[in-house]
Amino acid sequence: MSATIIRNGRVIDPANKRDEVADLLIVDGNVAPLSQLSTLDSQPDEIDANDLIVCPGLIDIHVHLREPGFGHKETIESGARAAAAGGFTTIVCMPNTSPAADNSSTIAWIKNRAAGACVNVLPTGAISKDLAGEELAPIGSLAQAGVVAITDDGHCVQNHELMRRAVEYARMVGVPVLDHCQDYNLAGSGVVNEGYWSTLLGLPGWPAAGEEVIVMRNILLAELCDNHIHCQHVTTAGSVRLLRQARARGVKISGEVCPHHIALTDEAIQSFDTNYKMNPPLRAQADVDALLEGISDGTLSILVSDHAPHADFEKEVEFDAAPFGIIGLETELGLFLDLLLHKHAKIDIVRLIEMYTIEPARLLKIDAGTLSIGGPADMTLIGPDLEWTVKVDKFESASRNSPFDGRKLKGRAVRTIVGGKTVWRV
Amino acid sequence: MTTRWTRKDLLGLRELSADEINFVLETADAFKQVGAREIKKVPALRGKTLVNFFVEPSTRTRTSFELAAFRLSADVINISASISSLTKGETLKDTARNLEALHADILVLRHSSAGAPQFLAQRLKASVINAGDGAHEHPTQALLDLYTIREKRGKIAGLHVAIIGDILFSRVARSNIFGLVKLGARVTLVGPSTLVPREFEKLGVEVSYKIDNVLPHADVVNLLRIQHERQRKEYFPGTGEYTRFFGLTKQRAKLLKPDCLIMHPGPINRGVEIDSNVADGLQSVILDQVTNGLAVRMAVLFLCGGIAT
Numbered sequence: 001m002s003a004t005i006i007r008n009g010r011v012i013d014p015a016n017k018r019d020e021v022a023d024l025l026i027v028d029g030n031v032a033p034l035s036q037l038s039t040l041d042s043q044p045d046e047i048d049a050n051d052l053i054v055c056p057g058l059i060d061i062h063v064h065l066r067e068p069g070f071g072h073k074e075t076i077e078s079g080a081r082a083a084a085a086g087g088f089t090t091i092v093c094m095p096n097t098s099p100a101a102d103n104s105s106t107i108a109w110i111k112n113r114a115a116g117a118c119v120n121v122l123p124t125g126a127i128s129k130d131l132a133g134e135e136l137a138p139i140g141s142l143a144q145a146g147v148v149a150i151t152d153d154g155h156c157v158q159n160h161e162l163m164r165r166a167v168e169y170a171r172m173v174g175v176p177v178l179d180h181c182q183d184y185n186l187a188g189s190g191v192v193n194e195g196y197w198s199t200l201l202g203l204p205g206w207p208a209a210g211e212e213v214i215v216m217r218n219i220l221l222a223e224l225c226d227n228h229i230h231c232q233h234v235t236t237a238g239s240v241r242l243l244r245q246a247r248a249r250g251v252k253i254s255g256e257v258c259p260h261h262i263a264l265t266d267e268a269i270q271s272f273d274t275n276y277k278m279n280p281p282l283r284a285q286a287d288v289d290a291l292l293e294g295i296s297d298g299t300l301s302i303l304v305s306d307h308a309p310h311a312d313f314e315k316e317v318e319f320d321a322a323p324f325g326i327i328g329l330e331t332e333l334g335l336f337l338d339l340l341l342h343k344h345a346k347i348d349i350v351r352l353i354e355m356y357t358i359e360p361a362r363l364l365k366i367d368a369g370t371l372s373i374g375g376p377a378d379m380t381l382i383g384p385d386l387e388w389t390v391k392v393d394k395f396e397s398a399s400r401n402s403p404f405d406g407r408k409l410k411g412r413a414v415r416t417i418v419g420g421k422t423v424w425r426v
Numbered sequence: 427m428t429t430r431w432t433r434k435d436l437l438g439l440r441e442l443s444a445d446e447i448n449f450v451l452e453t454a455d456a457f458k459q460v461g462a463r464e465i466k467k468v469p470a471l472r473g474k475t476l477v478n479f480f481v482e483p484s485t486r487t488r489t490s491f492e493l494a495a496f497r498l499s500a501d502v503i504n505i506s507a508s509i510s511s512l513t514k515g516e517t518l519k520d521t522a523r524n525l526e527a528l529h530a531d532i533l534v535l536r537h538s539s540a541g542a543p544q545f546l547a548q549r550l551k552a553s554v555i556n557a558g559d560g561a562h563e564h565p566t567q568a569l570l571d572l573y574t575i576r577e578k579r580g581k582i583a584g585l586h587v588a589i590i591g592d593i594l595f596s597r598v599a600r601s602n603i604f605g606l607v608k609l610g611a612r613v614t615l616v617g618p619s620t621l622v623p624r625e626f627e628k629l630g631v632e633v634s635y636k637i638d639n640v641l642p643h644a645d646v647v648n649l650l651r652i653q654h655e656r657q658r659k660e661y662f663p664g665t666g667e668y669t670r671f672f673g674l675t676k677q678r679a680k681l682l683k684p685d686c687l688i689m690h691p692g693p694i695n696r697g698v699e700i701d702s703n704v705a706d707g708l709q710s711v712i713l714d715q716v717t718n719g720l721a722v723r724m725a726v727l728f729l730c731g732g733i734a735t
Contacts, residue, residue, distance in 0.1 A: 199625040200440075202540045202561030202600055272541030317517055318539035320560070 003027045003040050004420060009049025009381065013056060014354040015361075015370035024054055026377040029420035033373050047422075049381055052414060053349065056369045057089025057119075057378030058356040061178075062153070062232060062256060062304035063329060065091075065121065068109060069098025074309035074398045076110065080117035081396035082307070082329040084424035087413025089378035090120040090368050091329070092360075095131065096154040102126035102137040104145035111146060118423040119416070120378070122148045122366065124178065127166045131155045136166055143173040148364045151178035153232060154279075156214060158184055164221050171227035176364055178230045179218055181239070182280065186210035191320055193266040193281045201270060203319065206281055208236035215239045219246040219253050228252040230363055233306050235261045235280040237290030244299040254363060255294070256302040259335035260326060262291050264403065274315045274322035275403040278308070295355075296346040302363065303355045305332040309399030327397050331390055331404045333382070337411025341384065349384055381415040388412055396424075431729040435547040435554040438563035439604040447605055450725050451573050457728070458721035460497065471500035471532075471731050477525050478504045480536040480557070481518070486692055486716070487557050487567070491534045494723035500532070500731070522546050532731050535559070553730040561595045561653075566726055567691050568601030570719040572609065574711055575646055577718065578687055583610030588640050590616040590672060591650030591699055593626060594661075598691045599650060603629050614640050617650075617672055620661040637672050641681040648689040649674055649699045665698050674700045679707070687711050 006024040013019075025032045025044070037044070065079040074082075076093070083091045093110065095101030101110060107123050114121035125142030129135045131152045139150055150170055156179065157163040163179075170177050187210035192198050194205025211234075218229040219242060234240065234255040243255045260278065265285050268276040276282060294300040308325025315322050333356075340346045347355075357369035368378065392405040415425040431449060439447065460468055476495040480488050488504065495502045505525075518537075525533060532553040535543050540562035547554040558564040576582050587606055593599045593615050603626075606613050613631040615622050627633055634640050641647065652668065662668055669675070674688070679701070682688075688700075688710045696702040705712060 196625060196628055199623065200600075200629065202559075202563070202595075202597060204561075272544045313517065316519060318537065318545060319541045320539040 001028060001041055002420070003044035004047060005037070005044045006047045006049045006054055006381075009052050009054035011054045011371065012350055012353050013371040014350060015056070015358050016372060018371070019350060024371065026420040029377055031371050031373055031375055031377050047415070051383070053382040053384055055353045055380055055382065056357045056371050057416070057418065058087050058333065058380050059090040059092070059360040059369055060088050060305050060307070060329065060332070061092040061302065061360045061364060063091045063093055063307040064096065064309065064325070065093040066309060067097060067113060068106065072311050076113040076117050076121055078396065078398040079307070079309070079329070080119045080121055081424070082327070083119045084416045084418070085396045086329040086331070087333045087380040087382065087416055088119060088329065089380065089416060089418045090122065090366070092122045092124060092148060092364065094151065094153040095124050095126040100126050100131050102129050102131065104138070104141045107142060107145035107147055119418050120368070124149045124151050124153075126150065127152045127157055127177070128162065133157045133159060133162065136162065136169065139166065139169050139175065140173045143175045147175060148366055149176045149178050151180065151232065153178065153180045156180050156182040156184070160217055160221070163217070164225060167221050167225040167227050167229060171225060174365075176228055176230060178232050179214065180232050181211045181214035181218065181234070183210045183213045186213060191277060191281070192269050193283045195266060195284050197266045197269055203269065208238055208283065208287065211236050211280055212238040212242060215242050219251055222251050222253045226252070228254070228363070231255040233258050233261065233280055233304070234291070234294070234300060235283050235287060237287045240290045240294035240299055244294065244297070247299060254302065255300045256304045257291055257295060257300045258304055258306045259328060259332045259339070260403070262288050262339055263335050268403065272319050273403065274317065274319055275326055275401055277319060277322050277324055278306070278326055279324035292344055292346050295340060301355060301359045303332070303336055303352070305329050309397055310401050312400060315401045325401070327395070327399050327402050330395050330397060331402060334388065334390070334409035334412045335404070337384055338409040342410045377417060377420040379417045380413050381417075382411070383414045384411045386410070386412050386414065431733065434730055434733040435543070436565050436726050436730055437543050437547055437554065437556050439565050439568050439601045439608070440563065442608070444608045447569070447572065447608060450569055450722070450729065451576060453725035453729060454569075454573055454718070454721040457724040458718065460724070461717070461721060467497050467499060469499045470728050471495065471498040474500045474531040474731055475529060476500045476502050476532040476534065476727065477530045478502065478534045479522070479525065480505070481507045481542070482536050482538045482558070483507070484536050484557070487536065490716070490719045491557060491723050494720055494727055497720070498724055498727055500727070518542065518545065519549060522550055526550050526552050532727060553733065555726060555730060558597050560597065561600070562597050563601045564597040565601050566719065566723050567598050568605045569726070570715055570722040571602055571648065571689060571691070572605050573718045573722050574689065574715050575687065578711055578714070579645065582606065585645040586612045586614065586643055587646040587648060588614045588616055588644040589648045589650065590637065590674070592621045592652045593617055593650070594621045594623065595653040596650050602648060603631055607631065614644070616640050618662040618668070637678065638681060641678060642683070644682065644686050646687045646689060647674065647682070650691065651693065651695055651699060669698055673698060674704055676701050676703055679704045682709065689715060691715070
């Protein structure tokens with residue numbers, strides 16, 4: 001029997017409506033009642049959580065772990081370490097690997113690798129074969145193989161009929177649908193937001209309407225098929241407005257937001273630094289303001305990183321030629337705490353923890369994100385006011401493509417516990 | 427003139443002050459006189475190596491830079507995309523670092539990606555001169571346009587310049603806008619609404635879709651070619667309709683003030699954006715632009731090449 005007691009932390013457990021300073025007992029990897037303390041055969045290990053928040057292990061439902069196929073960017077093992085260092089105990093990996101995660105053998109391979117990772121890694125499967133948007137992937141077999149959702153992330157099914165059938169079929173097998181919202185014709189060869197800065201710099205623009213058209217499509221299909229669709233990395237004021245209206249009508253639609261889309265605007269691209277190139281692109285200030293409002297009023301209910309590792313030699317090229325995406329697991333909690341709690345005061349810490357725990361757990365119907373007695377002791381200790389400086393060269397991720405190196409932030413995770421075991425501490 | 431030149435690179439006109447632009451133009455005055463001499467060569471860059479690195483095809487700009495370098499006594503190497511290692515999978519950074527390892531002093535870069543000159547300038551000790559990057563900037567073209575306007579009209583401030591054509595995909599338009607606005611000209615952009623988005627108004631210029639309303643008031647018209655190579659799809663219904671709405675036809679040219687200058691960065695598509703007779707007419711300064719380009723590029727190479735040492 002092994003036991004640990006976490007002393008004097010502010011325990012925030014939204015699933016159980018808890019917010020109090022208390023001790024928390026872990027016995028044999030599970031959350032245990034304090035009454036069990038007297039029955040222990042030895043003294044438990046102690047963790048002092050004075051001035052810290054103790055909450056259910058955070059969940060990030062949008063990361064790219066690059067395996068199989070792109071181990072030079074990230075591995076499941078290194079990505080999991082980055083997650084732990086960011087305060088995450090469960091991460092959901094996207095299917096745009098090589099081969100694509102569009103078949104049960106690839107899912108089995110990922111799960112096998114994930115078994116050795118230091119946090120829980122849950123795979124998603126593709127909506128369409130090879131993410132090509134032409135034929136349905138074997139969604140039923142993927143569900144049986146254990147995917148927690150289907151998505152063509154990085155791509156977007158353009159054929160609305162195919163998407164409709166995917167959403168209908170997914171309802172039957174009980175897997176949620178996540179969608180990267182991008183109309184290929186409108187977005188075209190765009191590499192940055194279409195607006196003032198694309199006009200000034202002569203970079204091909206990808207207009208907000210290129211996202212909003214697909215958000216609208218998803219709202220209509222969610223109604224038609226009576227199944228939930230979750231819009232990934234929402235970036236525009238128009239998308240927030242559409243989602244807000246649809247959710248008010250009771251449509252089964254939701255949206256998530258990445259830290260870089262509220263931390264930065266497209267003004268940053270004037271440096272031509274490819275660490276400001278991501279898909280969807282950085283948008284204008286009015287969009288940032290709308291995202292903040294969407295977070296504040298609950299329209300956007302989930303926080304994610306869209307952790308997208310790329311090797312330095314891949315990113316250090318001409319802006320047009322560089323791959324989209326930045327890493328985010330080790331900066332996202334710090335950025336969201338800094339921006340949402342401290343700088344803009346848009347939500348409180350309880351809501352922020354909900355957006356990282358019960359909201360994603362509910363969407364994906366996974367047993368995580370709570371501190372319920374008897375459940376796995378996955379938890380994150382957070383210092384909400386700790387000031388620190390981002391140092392990319394200290395990251396656990398195998399890649400370094402972050403625009404936030406050197407940024408001073410307020411708030412971070414200080415310890416990450418998975419199944420009762422500390423997998424990372426500051 | 428108290429301005430001194432402190433830049434090793436010329437990346438665009440957006441980053442230059444009005445004083446710096448004027449300084450380049452005045453330096454070009456001196457080099458223009460060199461071009462009129464019997465011996466058209468000065469030793470200003472003797473012993474320096476200039477690499478014309480053209481990752482996108484070009485004839486006139488490359489030739490102009492090459493000749494400018496010869497006249498400054500620099501050694502010149504030309505590298506084009508078809509023979510460069512980029513086609514073998516080498517990155518731009520590695521190719522440029524190899525050129526630097528060969529002690530190239532000045533790199534003149536033409537590239538299809540906006541920002542490529544910035545990318546190299548941040549990584550190389552050599553001078554980087556932007557000879558056109560994507561739809562971003564073409565600073566020496568704009569400088570030679572400014573030089574030509576100043577030469578022909580004696581000033582730039584207060585003049586009304588109409589830039590007509592494909593603005594969205596034009597690096598010449600952007601550099602001209604930055605330079606003209608800084609020097610106090612009034613600028614009107616004219617062209618199809620798909621190629622002249624209203625967003626440009628935020629750069630301090632006017633936008634018009636009615637060429638006949640603009641021509642009578644212009645002191646300079648700068649006509650741009652339709653950049654078919656940069657357009658991935660139809661932005662307007664065809665060249666016939668383009669000429670009908672925006673071409674400088676013989677008929678339309680009659681609307682111009684008698685002293686209005688007609689400019690074009692070339693290459694000209696006769697019969698599309700400009701009537702053949704108008705291109706060759708008395709108001710046309712298209713060939714003066716080419717001649718002045720040489721003096722302006724000598725000035726730029728001289729100034730930046732001097733800093734790099």
